[in-house]
Amino acid sequence: MYVLKRKKYYTSTILFNILSIILTIIAYNSDILGWKDVRLETMLFHFFKESFLNSIDLIFIIPVAILSVIALIQKIKEGKDTEIVIPSSKVFHIFSLTVVMILYSIITYLYLTKIGSGSLIGFIIIFANMVMFNYIYVIRFHE
Structure with missing residues (x-):
């Protein structure tokens, strides 16, 4: 089992x-x-103008906000020094590496074959880097 201190992990992330x-x-x-x-x-302007806080977003935002408040209340009750436990199992490694390989394969495919896909490549790179960081942090930089 890998045990991560919450403050250091969240700050690094x-x-x-x-x-x-x-x-x-x-x-x-x-x-x-x-x-x-x-x-x-232009992309950011249209994103915030047309898709920010519409009815579909509210369907997702309201439950996430409620669950976040409940989780925060539970963490406050447990104490400040609680730790996050991430399993060090083959399933975790296989899942993380599979997701990373798929995302970077999509990036390579789009970069080499599709003209004008720079914005899509940028979004996928951001998500691929998030997954890669979490995998590397758990494997290498845990305490």
Whole structure:
């Protein structure tokens, strides 16, 4: 079993994800991910204008908020020094590596074959980096 301290793990995850997103945006704007099909500002404007807090989002946001509050209340009751336990099993390794390999294979396929898929490649890179970071952190940087 791998035991992770919550504060260090969450801080590392947030910092890595912010860095990953910033570097992906820089790569997208520099045409490293392929030809830009849409300007980043336009994509973000349409995302927040058309799909932020519509009825479908609320169906997901309300239960997640309720479950988050319940989990927070339970963690406060348990104490501040509780630990997260992540199983070190073959299933965890196989699942993580399979997801990472599939995501990076999709990135390679899109980069080599589809012209104008820079924005899609950028989004997939962000998610692939998140999965890869969590796998590497659990395997190598646990205490």
